[in-house]
Amino acid sequence: SGDTAQVETVVNHLHLWDVLPIDELSPAGFARLGEAVAAGWRSALAAQVPDRRFDVVFTDDGEDYGPTVSIVPRRG
DSSP states (O other): OOOHHHHHHHHSEEEGGGTSOTTSSOHHHHHHHHHHHHHHHHHHHHHHOTTSOEEEEEEOSSSSSSSEEEEEEOOO
8 A cells, every 4th residue: 555664564574483493492592582683683774774763673472473573664
Protein backbone atom coordinates (compact mmCIF):
# COMPACT_ATOMS: atom_id res chain seq x y z
CA SER A 1 0.00 0.00 0.00
CA GLY A 2 3.02 2.30 -0.32
CA ASP A 3 3.84 2.25 3.41
CA THR A 4 7.65 2.26 3.26
CA ALA A 5 8.06 1.89 7.03
CA GLN A 6 5.87 -1.22 7.07
CA VAL A 7 7.82 -2.76 4.18
CA GLU A 8 11.11 -2.01 5.98
CA THR A 9 9.78 -3.68 9.13
CA VAL A 10 8.97 -6.87 7.22
CA VAL A 11 12.24 -6.95 5.26
CA ASN A 12 14.71 -5.77 7.90
CA HIS A 13 14.96 -8.73 10.21
CA LEU A 14 17.19 -11.69 10.86
CA HIS A 15 16.00 -15.04 12.17
CA LEU A 16 19.00 -16.39 14.06
CA TRP A 17 17.85 -19.96 13.36
CA ASP A 18 18.46 -19.22 9.68
CA VAL A 19 22.10 -18.47 10.45
CA LEU A 20 22.86 -21.11 13.06
CA PRO A 21 21.25 -24.51 13.53
CA ILE A 22 18.89 -24.56 16.50
CA ASP A 23 21.14 -27.03 18.34
CA GLU A 24 24.25 -24.81 18.03
CA LEU A 25 23.40 -22.59 21.00
CA SER A 26 21.32 -22.76 24.13
CA PRO A 27 18.36 -20.37 24.45
CA ALA A 28 20.57 -18.13 26.61
CA GLY A 29 23.28 -18.26 23.94
CA PHE A 30 20.82 -17.20 21.24
CA ALA A 31 19.66 -14.36 23.51
CA ARG A 32 23.25 -13.13 23.98
CA LEU A 33 23.91 -13.41 20.24
CA GLY A 34 20.67 -11.60 19.43
CA GLU A 35 21.47 -8.74 21.79
CA ALA A 36 24.98 -8.48 20.33
CA VAL A 37 23.65 -8.37 16.75
CA ALA A 38 21.07 -5.74 17.77
CA ALA A 39 23.77 -3.59 19.39
CA GLY A 40 25.92 -3.82 16.26
CA TRP A 41 23.02 -2.90 14.02
CA ARG A 42 22.14 0.09 16.25
CA SER A 43 25.70 1.35 16.00
CA ALA A 44 25.90 0.84 12.25
CA LEU A 45 22.57 2.57 11.64
CA ALA A 46 23.56 5.55 13.79
CA ALA A 47 26.80 5.90 11.83
CA GLN A 48 25.45 5.24 8.34
CA VAL A 49 21.99 6.83 8.48
CA PRO A 50 22.26 9.54 11.15
CA ASP A 51 19.26 11.48 9.85
CA ARG A 52 16.82 8.59 10.51
CA ARG A 53 15.78 6.92 13.74
CA PHE A 54 15.23 3.21 14.23
CA ASP A 55 14.40 0.80 16.98
CA VAL A 56 16.48 -2.36 16.80
CA VAL A 57 14.95 -5.12 18.87
CA PHE A 58 15.69 -8.70 19.77
CA THR A 59 12.67 -10.93 20.35
CA ASP A 60 12.22 -14.56 21.21
CA ASP A 61 8.67 -14.64 22.47
CA GLY A 62 7.21 -17.49 20.47
CA GLU A 63 5.31 -15.07 18.24
CA ASP A 64 7.86 -15.31 15.44
CA TYR A 65 10.13 -17.94 13.96
CA GLY A 66 12.58 -18.29 16.82
CA PRO A 67 15.01 -15.66 18.06
CA THR A 68 14.81 -12.64 15.77
CA VAL A 69 16.54 -9.27 15.45
CA SER A 70 14.46 -6.59 13.72
CA ILE A 71 14.94 -3.01 12.58
CA VAL A 72 11.79 -0.96 12.98
CA PRO A 73 11.87 2.56 11.55
CA ARG A 74 10.45 5.20 13.87
CA ARG A 75 7.60 7.17 12.44
CA GLY A 76 7.29 10.90 12.65
